Amino acid sequence: MRQPSSRARRVAAASVGLVLAAGxxxxxxxxxxxxxxxxxxxxxxxxxxxxxxxxxxxxxxxxRLYTSGGGNVPSLVFRTLTTRNRENGAAGAKVVPxxxxxxxxxxxxxxxxTYTLKKGLKYEDGTPITSADIKYGIERSFAPELSGGxxxxxxxxxxxxxxxxxYKDKKGLTAIETPDARTIVFHLDKPEGEFPYLxxxxxxxxxxxxxxxxTKYAEHPISSxxxxxxxxxxxxxxxxxxxxTYWSTATDAERKAYPDKVDVKSGLDSSVINQRLSAxxxxxxxxxxxxxxxxxxxxxxxxxxxxxxxxxGTGHFGYTNYIAFNPTVKPFNNxxxxxxxxxxxxxxxxxxxAGGSALAEAATTxxxxxxxxxxxxxxxxxxxETGNPAKAKELLKEAGYPNGLTVTLTHSNAKDFETxxxxxxxxQDALKKAGITVKLxxxxxxxxxxxxxSVKTEPGFFLAHWGADWPSGGPxxxxxxxxxxxxxxxxxxxxxLLNDKSVNAEIDAxxxxxxxxxxxxxxxxxxxxxxxQALTVPLFHPVYKRxxxxxxxxxxxxxxxxxxxxxQVAVK
Amino acid sequence: MSEALVAAxxxxxxxxPVPAASGARQFWRRLRTQRAALVAAVVVALLVLVAVAAPxxxxxxxxxxxxxxxxxxxxxxxxxxxxxxxxxxxDHWLGVEPQTGRDLFARLVYGARVSLGVALxxxxxxxxxxxxxxxxxALGTGWVDQLLSRLTDIFVALPLMIMSLALLxxxxxxxPRPVLVTLVIGFTAWxxxxxVVRAQTLTLKGLDYVSAARLSGWGTWRIARRELLPGxxxxxxxxxxxxxxxxxxxxxxxxxxGVGVKxxxxxxGQMLTAADVWYQAAPQYLLLPAGALFITVLALTVLGDGVRxxxxxxxxxxxxxxxxxxxxxxxxxxx
Numbered sequence: 001m002r003q004p005s006s007r008a009r010r011v012a013a014a015s016v017g018l019v020l021a022a023g024x025x026x027x028x029x030x031x032x033x034x035x036x037x038x039x040x041x042x043x044x045x046x047x048x049x050x051x052x053x054x055x056x057x058x059x060x061x062x063x064r065l066y067t068s069g070g071g072n073v074p075s076l077v078f079r080t081l082t083t084r085n086r087e088n089g090a091a092g093a094k095v096v097p098x099x100x101x102x103x104x105x106x107x108x109x110x111x112x113x114t115y116t117l118k119k120g121l122k123y124e125d126g127t128p129i130t131s132a133d134i135k136y137g138i139e140r141s142f143a144p145e146l147s148g149g150x151x152x153x154x155x156x157x158x159x160x161x162x163x164x165x166x167y168k169d170k171k172g173l174t175a176i177e178t179p180d181a182r183t184i185v186f187h188l189d190k191p192e193g194e195f196p197y198l199x200x201x202x203x204x205x206x207x208x209x210x211x212x213x214x215t216k217y218a219e220h221p222i223s224s225x226x227x228x229x230x231x232x233x234x235x236x237x238x239x240x241x242x243x244x245t246y247w248s249t250a251t252d253a254e255r256k257a258y259p260d261k262v263d264v265k266s267g268l269d270s271s272v273i274n275q276r277l278s279a280x281x282x283x284x285x286x287x288x289x290x291x292x293x294x295x296x297x298x299x300x301x302x303x304x305x306x307x308x309x310x311x312x313g314t315g316h317f318g319y320t321n322y323i324a325f326n327p328t329v330k331p332f333n334n335x336x337x338x339x340x341x342x343x344x345x346x347x348x349x350x351x352x353x354a355g356g357s358a359l360a361e362a363a364t365t366x367x368x369x370x371x372x373x374x375x376x377x378x379x380x381x382x383x384x385e386t387g388n389p390a391k392a393k394e395l396l397k398e399a400g401y402p403n404g405l406t407v408t409l410t411h412s413n414a415k416d417f418e419t420x421x422x423x424x425x426x427x428q429d430a431l432k433k434a435g436i437t438v439k440l441x442x443x444x445x446x447x448x449x450x451x452x453x454s455v456k457t458e459p460g461f462f463l464a465h466w467g468a469d470w471p472s473g474g475p476x477x478x479x480x481x482x483x484x485x486x487x488x489x490x491x492x493x494x495x496x497l498l499n500d501k502s503v504n505a506e507i508d509a510x511x512x513x514x515x516x517x518x519x520x521x522x523x524x525x526x527x528x529x530x531x532x533q534a535l536t537v538p539l540f541h542p543v544y545k546r547x548x549x550x551x552x553x554x555x556x557x558x559x560x561x562x563x564x565x566x567x568q569v570a571v572k
Numbered sequence: 573m574s575e576a577l578v579a580a581x582x583x584x585x586x587x588x589p590v591p592a593a594s595g596a597r598q599f600w601r602r603l604r605t606q607r608a609a610l611v612a613a614v615v616v617a618l619l620v621l622v623a624v625a626a627p628x629x630x631x632x633x634x635x636x637x638x639x640x641x642x643x644x645x646x647x648x649x650x651x652x653x654x655x656x657x658x659x660x661x662x663d664h665w666l667g668v669e670p671q672t673g674r675d676l677f678a679r680l681v682y683g684a685r686v687s688l689g690v691a692l693x694x695x696x697x698x699x700x701x702x703x704x705x706x707x708x709x710a711l712g713t714g715w716v717d718q719l720l721s722r723l724t725d726i727f728v729a730l731p732l733m734i735m736s737l738a739l740l741x742x743x744x745x746x747x748p749r750p751v752l753v754t755l756v757i758g759f760t761a762w763x764x765x766x767x768v769v770r771a772q773t774l775t776l777k778g779l780d781y782v783s784a785a786r787l788s789g790w791g792t793w794r795i796a797r798r799e800l801l802p803g804x805x806x807x808x809x810x811x812x813x814x815x816x817x818x819x820x821x822x823x824x825x826x827x828x829x830g831v832g833v834k835x836x837x838x839x840x841g842q843m844l845t846a847a848d849v850w851y852q853a854a855p856q857y858l859l860l861p862a863g864a865l866f867i868t869v870l871a872l873t874v875l876g877d878g879v880r881x882x883x884x885x886x887x888x889x890x891x892x893x894x895x896x897x898x899x900x901x902x903x904x905x906x907x
Contacts, residue, residue: 271849296650296671300853303649348647349640352671357647386642413830415845422671422846425835429640440834441745 043554043570049259050287050549051566052273056266057236060229061218062205063141064148068469069200070098072290072566073264076241078205079224079252081115081134081184082196084560086254086568092558093318093372093471095196095516098254099129099206099224103196106514110191115199117182122246123208124223131184133206135176139166141203142173145215149203150469156198158187167214191512193519197470223247226257226567239264258554258570259286274298278308280550286571287549288564294545296355296417302547303358313555315544317562318368318476319467321354321418323409323427323537324452324495329460331407336399338534341461342381344392346430350539353426354417359545363538366480367527370559372471374524380531392434404435410462411440412448419448419463423539453491464495464536471560473523474511481530482507496535503530602882609878615871623688626681633665633675637682638836641673650853658856669846670854679838680864686839687868690754691819697758698765698819699812703804705762706769707796710777721770728763732822735760740831749833757822765811769804776803806883813876817869824865840865 051073062078065071069084083098085091095103100115107113121129141149143165154160157175166172177185186195198204211222219232227241241262249257263283268276273292276284294302294312302308323341325332332338347362354360361369364379382388396404411424421442428438441459443451451457452464468475479485483499486492506526513519544562548555548569556568603609622629630636644659645651651671653659658667658676666677709720739756776782782799790798826832827841835842843861851858 295849297652297849297851297853299650300646300652300670300850304853346640348642349672352640352642352645352647352651352673356645356649356651356671358650421830421835426640426672428836429638439746442830442834443745444741 041553043256043258044572045258045260045570047259047286047571048261048263048283049566049569049571050283051262051264052268052276052284052287052289053264053266053291054268054270054273055291056234057239057264059148059218060232060236060239061146061215061221062137062202062207063143063146064218065202066149067202069560070202072561072563073239073262074202075225076227076255076257076262076567077221077223077225077229078202079121080202080204081199082204083200083254084558086256086556086565087558088556090371090559092556092565093370093560095200095470096254098200098252099134100199104199106193106195110193110195110512110514111188113186113188113195115184115186117184118251119182120248121224121251123206124228124244124246126246127208128181129206129224130181131178132181133208134184134204135172135178136166136209136212137205137207138176138203139163139172140207140212141165143167150198150201152198152201152469153203156188156190156192156195158189166209191508193511193514193516194470194472194474196516197472200470226252226255227262237266255567256554256570257567258572262566270295271298274547277311277547277549278302285549285551288552288566288569289546290563290566292546294359294547296359299355299358299545307550308547311548311550311552313546313548313557313564315546315557315562315564316368316370316559317467317542317544318370318373318471318559319465319542319562320363320366320368320476321360321423321463321465321539321542322363322366323539324462324464325535325537326458326460326462326495326497327535328497329458331399331401331405332460334399335534336395337401337405338537339381340392340395340399340434341431341436342534342537343383343388343395344431344434344436345383345427345537345539346385346387346433347383347539348385349426349430350423353422354540354542359417359543360540361543363541365527366531366536366538367473367476367524368468368471368541370471372520372559373468373476374473374520374522374527376521376524376528378528378531380528381534381537387430387433389434392436396435401435404437406437406439407461408439408441408459410448410452410459411442412445412463413442414445414448418465418542423463452495453493455486455488455492455497458492458495472516473520473527477523477526477530478507481535496533498530498533498535500530500533599882603878606878606881608874609881612871612874612878615867616875619684619868619871620688622681623684626678626685629681630675630678633677634663635675635678637674637678637838639674641668641675644668644673645670652853653857658854660856666860667856670850670857676857676860679843680840680860683838683840683843683861684864684868686750686833686837687820687823687841687865690750690757690823690833691816693754694757694761694819694823695812695815697754698762698815699808701759701762702765702811703769703801703808706766707773707800707804709766710770710773711792711796720766724763724766724770726763727760728767730760730763732757732761733825736822736826737829737831740826745834749837753823753826753832757819761815761819761822765808765815768807768811772804772807773800776800810876810880810883813879814873817872817876820865820869820872 057073065074067074070080079099081098081100082095082103085094085096097103099117099121101118104113104115117131123129138153140146142163157173159175160173163173175187206224208222220229223244226244226247228244230242231240243260270292273289274294277287302312325338327333351357351360351362367373367375369375409424411421412419414420424440431438452462466480479493481498481503483504486494486497510519510522546564551571553570554568556565557563644654646654653668653670660667664675668674669676705720705724709717736756743752785795785799823832824841827839828845832841833839840861847858
């Protein structure tokens with residue numbers, strides 16, 4: 001059973017936030033819309049790809065990055081045991097081998113995972129990549145000075161809970177064995193059928209011990225991927241990548257690596273990025289962004305221009321925006337009140353507030369509407385497009401509120417069109433029709449996050465969102481609905497405070513499955529079962545729209561990241 | 573602010589206090605001779621009328637500021653209003669808001685209520701505090717004056733925006749927001765007016781008629797009320813007239829930064845925050861609150877300037893009607 005320390009959970013909280021931001025940012029263009037301007041849409045090698053970003057690639061060290069599926073820019077430099085499938089749409093949500101020959105061979109109960117490395121793998125200096133280097137890379141991610149990654153390894157590996165990294169503890173992790181230079185074996189505390197997904201994260205990148213410079217490694221990490229770092233200024237504000245001549249397509253079926261050079265410029269305002277991409281002048285014609293979406297107003301402008309519209313890519317990332325209830329706070333302890341609100345919401349006005357039908361899709365399930373998550377369509381409290389105030393009033397009457405009621409909705413003051421005042425105001429307007437007067441309580445971003453994730457301060461009725469670390473039901477449902485993950489002191493994500501034995505047992509049972517398709521089906525069924533408790537009101541799943549420069553070719557957007565995959569882009 | 577300070581002091585430097593009754597009539601006469609101030613006064617009167625009559629005006633239009641109209645926006649294009657000029661029509665006189673379809677005219681006139689109400693109420697607080705502290709400092713004994721003057725210095729030195737942001741962030745959300753913004757502005761920015769009042773009171777204190785009153789055995793309170801306050805009227809009114817537009821700008825800035833009034837209550841500053849990204853796709857959404865704010869602040873500033881000229885004895889001597897020297901006076905007024 002996973003019982004993470006409060007500290008680890010807090011780190012997780014912060015990192016999930018980061019991943020979500022990166023995911024939201026990382027979401028972008030779709031290939032079938034984007035075409036090269038010259039008519040010849042076949043991608044060719046050569047040229048320089050420019051990346052215009054708002055957030056710098058801080059701490060560019062595989063131990064410290066918190067990524068989904070290995071990240072976008074990081075995945076050009078860091079290869080991992082497994083990686084995400086670099087294909088469009090749902091096919092892109094699959095996990096595929098990267099350094100390893102397969103996605104992992106589990107023992108019978110999925111507590112031991114064995115990987116074999118491909119032959120002929122080399123670093124940028126020509127030295128061979130060994131399984132010991134992967135073990136060392138994982139070990140150094142436990143060092144306190146190299147924090148930042150996801151908490152899973154600490155939670156899952158046998159005896160890793162208090163490990164302090166290879167600098168303090170030379171003995172290393174006994175949970176990882178390297179019987180020979182090409183084999184690596186992981187021993188887990190409990191069954192984890194989704195281990196192959198975890199092995200896509202950059203902590204599974206090989207790091208040669210001899211070249212490890214500790215916290216300075218981020219300045220020049222040794223590349224195992226198609227590009228090496230030749231410049232890293234101001235902690236990732238400006239990174240220049242050039243070809244790693246020792247990398248070969250013979251051992252890497254995923255990365256295309258068409259451009260000769262990648263120039264990553266960060267610290268730009270998001271409106272500047274979109275303006276530069278739409279103008280596409282000079283080197284901006286061969287530019288993309290890996291972290292900036294089109295906002296509603298920008299979309300309105302872009303859709304009015306055919307040429308610009310043809311350069312917009314669309315993607316989906318596993319993410320849900322929802323209303324959360326705390327059933328220990330009155331009147332939300334009454335399931336009829338929660339159901340009434342579920343019936344009363346007007347998803348069309350919420351979607352408009354979130355940026356319109358092009359940037360958000362109505363959600364009636366907690367799980368994202370993608371196959372890899374095990375999505376099973378259900379609508380337990382059908383509100384239609386614009387809400388069902390009559391049914392809501394009826395339920396309120398049964399709940400003992402024949403004259404309606406007054407409640408407070410807590411939201412953040414972030415300008416993110418997710419948990420922001422615009423969404424709260426749209427809900428306020430919709431609930432008014434059902435006789436529910438909503439008062440708004442807007443909190444500053446950090447205050448909001450602390451307030452909703454502490455059992456002591458959690459409000460009864462608030463806006464929330466959740467995104468997965470990988471496209472599966474596990475990291476989506478377990479942190480939110482597993483009763484054993486309620487954290488009394490520290491960051492708590494089980495905001496509905498659900499502790500249902502049958503739910504906990506089903507989570508354990510699914511984690512034992514190594515057939516990911518079978519697991520997905522069970523996650524979908526579990527989602528529906530939990531949905532009956534009306535602890536959340538799913539509102540919408542975001543859709544990501546991103547511009548690319550006019551000479552960009554081969555735009556691939558998977559459902560794993562929802563954004564353009566930089567390893568597939570060509571500029572010639 | 574320092575400009576305002578100089579202006580107010582200039583209005584107060586006349587050693588002759590403006591006698592209450594006949595002074596008012598004289599003031600109106602002097603104000604009337606300035607065309608710009610008159611136009612500004614008319615504009616201000618209209619704005620106040622619009623703000624007061626907001627429910628009536630929106631009832632005539634048949635709209636209200638909070639109802640969503642999803643059918644009037646193009647959801648597939650980010651929620652941009654359907655139709656030209658932001659969806660202007662007989663039903664929606666100034667079009668609708670992107671993403672919600674709420675009526676912009678209704679939001680604008682209700683927003684004017686908040687802006688003007690907060691600014692005027694804050695000015696009243698500022699004037700009250702400034703006069704009380706200023707007069708008390710001038711009339712008080714050495715240490716009282718020292719204490720109050722240093723206190724005033726502290727409030728003058730406080731950066732208004734940062735103070736307001738801090739205060740608005742710590743007060744519980746349940747406190748009514750417009751009242752809170754009023755109190756924060758009112759209780760933070762009264763230092764300058766207090767300094768002007770203290771200086772003017774010190775001047776008045778030395779005048780013969782005040783000495784005469786004291787010699788005839790009047791108490792401090794009675795002297796302050798009967799002899800000093802009338803003499804303070806000119807600089808205080810001048811300063812207040814200049815403070816109103818400043819307060820409107822501060823309220824707009826606070827709402828723009830997200831700590832002012834809360835949604836769905838409209839205010840110009842809040843509309844500007846929401847609109848800043850829409851300047852290309854729906855320009856009227858940005859231009860309407862910006863224009864309304866611009867006209868309000870300009871009109872109030874010009875009116876404040878006119879009030880200053882009308883109350884300035886030096887300007888007034890050149891201003892008197894019928895001398896044909898209006899133009900010069902106006903030139904000086906705008907300098």
